[in-house]
Amino acid sequence: MTLRLTERAETVARQPVSRRRWLGKGATSAVATAVLIVVLGLIFQACSALGLWSEADVPAPSTVLAEFGRLLGTGEFWGDLGRTALEVLLSIVFGCTLGLFAGVLFWKLPRVGRAFEPYLVSFYAVPLVLFYPVMIVLVGINASSVVILASVMAMIPMALNTTVGLNGIPPVYLKLARSVGAGPRRILFSIALPAAGPFVLAGLRMGVVYSLIGAIAMEFTTAQAGLGYRIRYLYETFESEQMFGYIFAVLVLSCVITLSLQGVERVLSTGGRR
Amino acid sequence: MKPSGIEMSEVSVRFDTPDGAVHAVESVTEHVPDGSFVSVVGPSGCGKSTLLAVISGLQRPSSGAVAIGGKTVTGPDPSIGVVFQEDSTLPWRTVEDNVRFAMQCNGVGKGEQRSRAREAIELVGLAGFENAYPTTLSGGMRQRVALARTLAVEPEVVLMDEPFAALDQQTRIFLGAEVRRIWERTGQTVVFVTHDLSEAILLSQQVWVMSYRPGRILEVVGVDLPAQRDPAIVSSHEFNELHNRIWSVLQAESMRGFQQQEAARA
Numbered sequence: 001m002t003l004r005l006t007e008r009a010e011t012v013a014r015q016p017v018s019r020r021r022w023l024g025k026g027a028t029s030a031v032a033t034a035v036l037i038v039v040l041g042l043i044f045q046a047c048s049a050l051g052l053w054s055e056a057d058v059p060a061p062s063t064v065l066a067e068f069g070r071l072l073g074t075g076e077f078w079g080d081l082g083r084t085a086l087e088v089l090l091s092i093v094f095g096c097t098l099g100l101f102a103g104v105l106f107w108k109l110p111r112v113g114r115a116f117e118p119y120l121v122s123f124y125a126v127p128l129v130l131f132y133p134v135m136i137v138l139v140g141i142n143a144s145s146v147v148i149l150a151s152v153m154a155m156i157p158m159a160l161n162t163t164v165g166l167n168g169i170p171p172v173y174l175k176l177a178r179s180v181g182a183g184p185r186r187i188l189f190s191i192a193l194p195a196a197g198p199f200v201l202a203g204l205r206m207g208v209v210y211s212l213i214g215a216i217a218m219e220f221t222t223a224q225a226g227l228g229y230r231i232r233y234l235y236e237t238f239e240s241e242q243m244f245g246y247i248f249a250v251l252v253l254s255c256v257i258t259l260s261l262q263g264v265e266r267v268l269s270t271g272g273r274r
Numbered sequence: 275m276k277p278s279g280i281e282m283s284e285v286s287v288r289f290d291t292p293d294g295a296v297h298a299v300e301s302v303t304e305h306v307p308d309g310s311f312v313s314v315v316g317p318s319g320c321g322k323s324t325l326l327a328v329i330s331g332l333q334r335p336s337s338g339a340v341a342i343g344g345k346t347v348t349g350p351d352p353s354i355g356v357v358f359q360e361d362s363t364l365p366w367r368t369v370e371d372n373v374r375f376a377m378q379c380n381g382v383g384k385g386e387q388r389s390r391a392r393e394a395i396e397l398v399g400l401a402g403f404e405n406a407y408p409t410t411l412s413g414g415m416r417q418r419v420a421l422a423r424t425l426a427v428e429p430e431v432v433l434m435d436e437p438f439a440a441l442d443q444q445t446r447i448f449l450g451a452e453v454r455r456i457w458e459r460t461g462q463t464v465v466f467v468t469h470d471l472s473e474a475i476l477l478s479q480q481v482w483v484m485s486y487r488p489g490r491i492l493e494v495v496g497v498d499l500p501a502q503r504d505p506a507i508v509s510s511h512e513f514n515e516l517h518n519r520i521w522s523v524l525q526a527e528s529m530r531g532f533q534q535q536e537a538a539r540a
Contacts, residue, residue, distance in 0.1 A: 170360065172358050172360040172361070172362045173362065173364065175332065175356075175358060175362075176356075176358065176362045177379075178332055178350055179330060179331075179332055179350045179354075179355075179356045180350070180352075180375065180376040180379045180380065180427070181350050181351070181352060181379050181380060182379040183379075186378075186379060190375070190378075191364070194364070194366045195364070195366075197366065
């Protein structure tokens, strides 16, 4: 994953500008991606039309899209979306910031890092959602309990990746920093973090994904609002059309978050220059 | 008399390893005259690089001291520039930003950074590559960037730790000639560590031959060759004589180091 990140940064830089086709490479693959989703939608539409499954179980894409359009006009939808978006955003910010701090700390104090590492690595595998009931007892059924757990979920990959990246910096960079008399702050911001950049970005990417999965999964189990909560509620009341409308909304949200993350990555990996 | 150049007195460095203490450098007392070019050669595993690290202030000696221009070295200093063996260019910075890095750390003003960076880049023959990223450059060009970064700070002393070891033979010879040309222009004191005898003789005024552990300076050989040298000089009689003289000392040392390593492995 990290390798791919750096490679992509390079290909972006090296792409010749002069070569002209009716569409650039990026545009061509974007069109191809769009065609894929349209084809998938058409297949589902055809299956529904042929009666392979009942409209009550899986509504046709046209129905889902129409329902999604209707949802966009309701206050309830925007309320749920706002709640989930806020939870995800806060978890990303808290989780990734804390993870970055923890990663830097573990690098600066290798003994502390070695003591914590086994726990972090095994926490990776623990479905932290399981602690949600505990969190509810401690904090209550509200956005805070979701944000706290989702932040922890985002923090772990961020901390681990940052530590791995920082520990893998070529020693000569640090020798150079010392020989030119760079202070600790300059070493961190001008040498260590940029050198560990691809790993930190991979951590960020996983942190974002974990925040999203965590927030929606916890809403899904117990909550009073949010997209996950609404899907669960609609599922239990057999309102499958509306439920699929909401599921579609979650898919759109995931795509929006992933795409904006790619934008952030591009800016970070090039320093906004290229 | 005003103290000048690099003065080493009784410099020793010992490392504690799981296999016991290693005496990398043992009682080195030598003087590098101000503005001279000295090469240090020795078998691999001798304390060449350690000695250089002590001069640069990156490594504290276990005992003894180094003084530059009469001032005892206590740590890294802007008056001491180091060029490392490994590629030390920062891949996320352009050539110019790489060259500026050392100046930024030393509080050189922005406008001054720019003009000095341009000057240093030109001096090492990289004019036109200011905005290139190191990944697009060859290994030799990256070492030029590292050299420019060191020169831009305008240090009194330039220490080079096998800077061309990772490069191919042609590039080495070519870059060696460049280093010598730059030294003739700037008049800085240069200590150049290498394991290549011809390179050492070709570049320097003095060649120090170092022993295998414990690292001592066995012999200081003055290079009595014309100041204007070109690589063709390697076929001259004088060059060969120097080469043979240094090699005879070095050969015995290398053999001793080799045997010690073999014995340690057995």
